[in-house]
Amino acid sequence: MLFPEYAKDESFVERFRREARAAAKLTHPNIVSIYDWGEELDTYFIAMEYVEGRSLAEIIRAEGALPPRRAAEIAADVASALGFAHRNGVVHRDVKPGNVMIDSAGHVKVADFGIAQAFSGSEQANLTKAGSVMGTATYFSPEQAQGRPVDPRSDLYSLGVVLFEMVVGRAPFQGDTPVAIAYKHVQEQPPLPETLGVDVPPPLEAIDMKLLAKDPAQRYESAEELRTDLRRFLDGQRVSAPPVGYAASVAAAAAGTATQAVPAATAVSAAPPRTPTPATGPSAVPYAESQEPRRRTGWFVVALVVLLAAIAGALVYIGANLDDDDVAQLTVPPVRNKSEADATTELEAAGFKVTVKREANDQVEAGIVFAQDPPGGSTADEGSVVTISVSAGLGDTEVPDVIGQAEASARSLLENSGFVVETRQQADDVVPKGTVISQNPNPGEMYEKGSKVTIVVSSGKRTEAIPPLAGQSATTASNTLGQLGFTVATLEEFSSVVPDNVVIRTDPPAGTQVEVGSSVTIVVSKGPQPTTSSSTTSTSSSSTTSTSSSSTSSTSSSTSSTSSSVPASP
Numbered sequence: 001m002l003f004p005e006y007a008k009d010e011s012f013v014e015r016f017r018r019e020a021r022a023a024a025k026l027t028h029p030n031i032v033s034i035y036d037w038g039e040e041l042d043t044y045f046i047a048m049e050y051v052e053g054r055s056l057a058e059i060i061r062a063e064g065a066l067p068p069r070r071a072a073e074i075a076a077d078v079a080s081a082l083g084f085a086h087r088n089g090v091v092h093r094d095v096k097p098g099n100v101m102i103d104s105a106g107h108v109k110v111a112d113f114g115i116a117q118a119f120s121g122s123e124q125a126n127l128t129k130a131g132s133v134m135g136t137a138t139y140f141s142p143e144q145a146q147g148r149p150v151d152p153r154s155d156l157y158s159l160g161v162v163l164f165e166m167v168v169g170r171a172p173f174q175g176d177t178p179v180a181i182a183y184k185h186v187q188e189q190p191p192l193p194e195t196l197g198v199d200v201p202p203p204l205e206a207i208d209m210k211l212l213a214k215d216p217a218q219r220y221e222s223a224e225e226l227r228t229d230l231r232r233f234l235d236g237q238r239v240s241a242p243p244v245g246y247a248a249s250v251a252a253a254a255a256g257t258a259t260q261a262v263p264a265a266t267a268v269s270a271a272p273p274r275t276p277t278p279a280t281g282p283s284a285v286p287y288a289e290s291q292e293p294r295r296r297t298g299w300f301v302v303a304l305v306v307l308l309a310a311i312a313g314a315l316v317y318i319g320a321n322l323d324d325d326d327v328a329q330l331t332v333p334p335v336r337n338k339s340e341a342d343a344t345t346e347l348e349a350a351g352f353k354v355t356v357k358r359e360a361n362d363q364v365e366a367g368i369v370f371a372q373d374p375p376g377g378s379t380a381d382e383g384s385v386v387t388i389s390v391s392a393g394l395g396d397t398e399v400p401d402v403i404g405q406a407e408a409s410a411r412s413l414l415e416n417s418g419f420v421v422e423t424r425q426q427a428d429d430v431v432p433k434g435t436v437i438s439q440n441p442n443p444g445e446m447y448e449k450g451s452k453v454t455i456v457v458s459s460g461k462r463t464e465a466i467p468p469l470a471g472q473s474a475t476t477a478s479n480t481l482g483q484l485g486f487t488v489a490t491l492e493e494f495s496s497v498v499p500d501n502v503v504i505r506t507d508p509p510a511g512t513q514v515e516v517g518s519s520v521t522i523v524v525s526k527g528p529q530p531t532t533s534s535s536t537t538s539t540s541s542s543s544t545t546s547t548s549s550s551s552t553s554s555t556s557s558s559t560s561s562t563s564s565s566v567p568a569s570p
Contacts, residue, residue, distance in 0.1 A: 002044040022090050023113035030081035032111040053104050057097035065169035075163045076230040077108035083223035086152040095158035096139040137178035138171050142214050145182035153216040160211025168198050203233045206241040224363050228371045334376020340390045343369045347386050355387045360395025401443030407457045410436045418449035425459040433460035461515040468510040469503045474524045477503045485516035491523045498525035
């Protein structure tokens, strides 16, 4: 729920609404799903997926540093989630251990896109004030700490801080205030894990240091590229991130220094040269005075220089001719995001052999190259092998069991598992309306992500139209209704038109759709209504005869008999 003080800020509420809508579109196995958002009781809320487990922050607090492989696996899953969000125009802006959830099965889910900003590129659509800082200081990127615009690479820096904390047990920069920590993000280089007494595999250390580069251009270009490098580390392959200390060694060589390359573990923390301590006591004689006059110094220097030049020339010649075939060095074409056929053709045309490695990838379309080794733009021997990693699709995952669930819950569970859902309606006399009757593929089957799963949903009890039964016998009509699944009630009424025991009409009327099992009434004729003498006597004549009979009856019984024998007028 949004805090009440923020609910009164119209610009913040508008950003909240917009970002809730953007986050609700992010359906991915490694992102906590958002189901609904709205306003209630003078504040705003987001209803999201419940994750049964612990946050990464809780795990680090309880267990300390994680094993490097487990840390790399978690970072790869977070990168997968961020890559999906970035492709949909959303930067998280607050990547930290508290927003990384690990459920009871070990699955990783990124939560709280609550301060994410949709980067549409429109200044009018951007409601975040220029220079504003949002996020958590410990995990700021340098540009975020300075209030500059952020992009997906800022999330990668924050993930680098999280990865450092996972393998070391603490964040790279610490301070008494958020401002002090933010300053260090901008000005100071992160310490190497070895200087903190932690042994981290060099390839993983190289990946993390690349993520923590101050300049966004020196980080990974995308979360997908980071995920690929982490998978290389987990598979025991060479990573694309340069070794720690490599750049410093190259700079030293270019400057003409005679010092040996600093070991990777001490490149950042090398101590400054010490100033010699002056000698004291009787033997403290200046160096120049303790030496004999130098002789042959000039010739010695010349000879030494010539010898060194000869050795250098020999080494260059040996290096250039190490292979008998004098192999040429060629530039490897970049083929990422190209089809397998196009990439193979281009590499072979450039003079290389191609090896294809197919891997499941839920970020890249099947048949498209998502990584190559050596990378594009590097140099390699002519005729050497370039390995391209081609997406085999989204990969297979287990189809969840949604039979017996409500349609909305079933759809959400299947979509969160990476499937496309198709719904079909089917009447069912037993399963309640809106409940899943069956599914295809069956629960528990391994099925490719992105594939279609069909669920059959009950539309309620089956209905049948009441047939036209008027004019049929009551027995025939009852049998017809019974065969259709209806219960029958009979109601009789007189009719001077419809013969006895023949159906006059039905209730409901013929043609009405009625649920099977419902009661249908057939109205059956019992013939014309019978007539009586009183009802057929003419009014005027009957009245006269009755009067006459009454008066005669009072005189004598014989006269009464005679009167009663007089026929009534028709």
